[in-house]
Amino acid sequence: MSAVLKNIGIIGAGQMGCGIAHVSAAAGYRVHIYDLSQDRIESGLATINGNLARLVTNGKMTDEERKATLSRISGSADVNDLAPSDLVIEAATEDESVKRKIYSQVCPVMKPEALLATNTSSLSITRLAAATDRAERFMGIHFMNPVPVMKLVELVRGIATDEKTFTAAKEFVGSLEKTVTVAEDFPAFIVNRILLPMINEAIYTLYEGVGTVDAIDTAMKLGANHPMGPLQLADFIGLDTCLSIMQVLHDGLADSKYRPCPLLVKYVEAGWLGRKSGRGFYDYRGEVPVPTR
Template sequence: MAGSIKTVGIIGAGQMGSGIAHVCALAGYDVLIHDQSAEQIEKALATVNGNMARQVSHGKLEEAQRVKGMSRIRPAMRMEDLSGVDLAIEAATEDETVKRKIFAQLCPNLNPEAILATNTSSISITRLAATTDRPERFIGIHFMNPVPVMHLVELIRGIATENITFETAREFVASLDKTITVSEDFPAFIVNRILLPMINEAIYVLYEGVGSVDAIDTAMKLGANHPMGPLQLADFIGLDTCLSIMQVLYDGLADSKYRPCPLLVKYVEAGWLGRKAGRGFYDYRGEHPVPTR
């Protein structure tokens, strides 16, 4: 384990937060998970338990490891409960206003020596760090979704991030058996800087009537050997998250090639956010997903 880190606090008990809790607990860290909603924390614990149970059934985990891993994760109902953590990871929605609000509430409750990390997939680490009381102890640790399955983590330092913070974070991520890639602090970093414009372009191809949902996804799965079509992947990520990242790219780089497709905007406005909402480019409400266009 990363020497100075024993306890990890996670703020945000959604898909990413529960995945981060899962891998941290199995790597031997004590984990405290916080969310505004107690119901969401319970849901996250059930998700982690279910995912670990699946790993046991597939022979990737021993039952004793599952039991021990689950025993390391505890709910933190209040921000004050995170006062003893060595590393706090913010894993809330991809909205800068929400993240800033969390840091404003969190920082007064943290140990002054604790490292503060964000799991943002696109927002400036330097800008987020500047809103906290510890920019030199602030870093981007961007896990990929689903966290227990994906091997990559992007590490992004802000302009003020000290070497000791970066090295501690690097050692921590390595202890989770993840592969690290280091990105400069540019909008959307490496993976999403490349991936999201591809997804956005696929939505333009749909918008312009070049191909149907099925045609586009089949073309990229069989023509480019992608495991999942770009529209299916967009639904998996969440169309609201895709739109947020494209807006960060468009605002941050001021290049028209990053303009979010109007059809993506329309789907988000309709509340068709993908798999989590039951509808996106596919309708998930029946037995099998059906294209919506």
């Protein structure tokens, strides 16, 4: 555990927030999850319990460790319950206006010395920090999905982030047995700057009729040794998230090579967002996923 951080606040009981809560509690931290509805919190806690139970079944954790981890996690729909946190990690939707609104509500209840971090996968850390009352104590701690499985965390400093904040964040991530990579504050950082244009290009390859969904994913799995095809991966990430990251790249770097594929836009407009909505480049409503093109 970190020497300076003991209580971790998490904003958002979605997939990312619950994953961060899971690994933080497993490492010995007290964790409090805040979300707007108690239903979302209950659902998130059930997901964490299920994931921990799977680790017990696989022999990677004892049942005592599972119970101890769960006992360190609490949740509520009252923002004031984040007050004891030494570090608050915002894991809300990838929408800058939503994040800014959250900071305006959360900063007044936080301890003056507490650190605030965002799990954004693409937005400017410097710009988000400017919407808080603690730009020196604000930075990006970008976990990969699914958090309990993925070993990498990108640390991103804003222009105002001080060295003590960075050191504390690095120590915290190390205590979770994750590997740190340091990225500069440019749109989409390192992983998504490389990964999302590849996914976008795979969608263009489909859009232009070069190959079918199945052909493209098989080609990249067997021809490039990727564990998952790019279209399958896009569905896993969420096509709305893929589109928002491509828009951040296109707007932030003003280069036509980052133009989102029109087919990606069409799927998002249709509400076909991938696995979470039941349809994307694959249809997940039956026993086995079936390509939609």
